[in-house]
Amino acid sequence: MKDLHSFGWYAARISPHLPKKAFKPVPTRLWGGLAYLLVVVAGFLTIGLFSFNPFLYLGIAFIIGTSFAAMGFLGHEILHGTVVRKAWLRDLLGAIAFWPLTTGPMLWRKWHNLTHHVHTQNDEKDPDAWPTLEKWKRSRFLRWIYKLPHSFRAFSSFALLTLMFTAHSTKCFVMYIKEFNPKNQPKVWMQLILPWVTWIGLLFIMGPLKWLFAFFIPLLIANAIVMGYISTNHRLNPMTEVNDPLANSLTVTVPKWVDVLHFNFSYHTEHHIFPGMSSKYYPLVKEHIKKVWPELYHEMPMSKALVALWKTPRIYYQGSELIDPHQGHLYGSLGNGLDVANIQYRKEQLTENDEILTKALKNGKNV
Numbered sequence: 001m002k003d004l005h006s007f008g009w010y011a012a013r014i015s016p017h018l019p020k021k022a023f024k025p026v027p028t029r030l031w032g033g034l035a036y037l038l039v040v041v042a043g044f045l046t047i048g049l050f051s052f053n054p055f056l057y058l059g060i061a062f063i064i065g066t067s068f069a070a071m072g073f074l075g076h077e078i079l080h081g082t083v084v085r086k087a088w089l090r091d092l093l094g095a096i097a098f099w100p101l102t103t104g105p106m107l108w109r110k111w112h113n114l115t116h117h118v119h120t121q122n123d124e125k126d127p128d129a130w131p132t133l134e135k136w137k138r139s140r141f142l143r144w145i146y147k148l149p150h151s152f153r154a155f156s157s158f159a160l161l162t163l164m165f166t167a168h169s170t171k172c173f174v175m176y177i178k179e180f181n182p183k184n185q186p187k188v189w190m191q192l193i194l195p196w197v198t199w200i201g202l203l204f205i206m207g208p209l210k211w212l213f214a215f216f217i218p219l220l221i222a223n224a225i226v227m228g229y230i231s232t233n234h235r236l237n238p239m240t241e242v243n244d245p246l247a248n249s250l251t252v253t254v255p256k257w258v259d260v261l262h263f264n265f266s267y268h269t270e271h272h273i274f275p276g277m278s279s280k281y282y283p284l285v286k287e288h289i290k291k292v293w294p295e296l297y298h299e300m301p302m303s304k305a306l307v308a309l310w311k312t313p314r315i316y317y318q319g320s321e322l323i324d325p326h327q328g329h330l331y332g333s334l335g336n337g338l339d340v341a342n343i344q345y346r347k348e349q350l351t352e353n354d355e356i357l358t359k360a361l362k363n364g365k366n367v
């Protein structure tokens with residue numbers, strides 16, 4: 001068993017090698033946000049005021065959608081406090097950045113900062129973690145899903161990425177609203193309702209056809225882009241007893257210009273070590289990790305990570321493997337036998353009985 005360390009352990013060892021400015025907020029990130037906001041407003045006005053061929057609308061919808069996604073990446077950064085430090089301004093700017101994705105700043109900080117970052121890949125506590133075999137057994141819905149052929153499941157789950165951020169955000173709202181102090185609950189409600197009032201208001205102003213291109217299609221595009229990253233963040237990694245970002249997170253690589261457009265959101269392992277640092281400095285953190293812990297660090301092109309996601313099931317078996325329960329196929333996870341260039345599984349005759357799986361695991365985890 002490898003030694004696992006908390007994110008604080010890594011942060012303490014990397015920090016002395018970073019410049020002091022890396023620990024300061026970077027308000028200039030807001031210029032990027034303003035540019036996206038102007039693009040979105042220009043897109044709304046163009047669709048709202050002029051009548052064009054629907055194909056041209058589709059092009060504008062694509063630009064609005066990519067801007068919605070990029071605003072979400074900036075919102076993530078803002079709400080970690082790495083852009084401005086004042087709490088009220090952080091929440092206001094974060095709310096604006098997340099307006100299109102309709103996620104309020106208070107909910108986001110509870111779900112993401114206080115839960116996902118603190119309990120990453122903990123099957124009970126991390127709202128973003130995927131289920132274990134035990135959960136599969138208890139859930140009729142999951143059992144039904146896993147009876148469907150793998151290719152159909154993979155296709156559907158990729159198609160559903162176009163809705164998944166909004167759906168998961170709504171689920172987190174329902175999950176967490178009661179945990180807020182009753183005094184704060186109306187605020188959390190307002191942060192959900194106000195964006196939707198705006199978007200439904202836009203529907204009445206523009207009419208349904210134009211609204212489809214100005215908001216609904218861009219929302220699907222933004223969901224797909226944001227979830228394209230989020231789905232690669234941890235889902236190929238094992239669940240770990242210690243919240244060790246090198247073991248339980250993955251950094252993907254994208255062309256440099258995409259990193260510029262997406263505020264370096266691809267550096268997820270670095271982000272879990274330094275969530276309070278502007279992502280502007282993550283390339284420096286990466287350099288240091290690769291120098292000191294090259295064998296523990298997981299990094300791959302985003303396209304490869306997506307292909308690996310397509311080919312593997314999403315049910316965890318004993319934390320370090322992924323299982324397709326009906327087929328009895330067992331796959332490794334990153335650092336535990338998963339080779340993304342050559343994805344293999346061990347075939348086991350699976351019954352409802354766990355003994356067979358346990359026996360398989362005793363024979364050696366990696367194939």
Ligand SMILES: [Zn+2]
Nearest residue numbers: 116233234268
């Ligand atoms: Zn994460």
Ligand SMILES: [Zn+2]
Nearest residue numbers: 076112271275
């Ligand atoms: Zn974060």
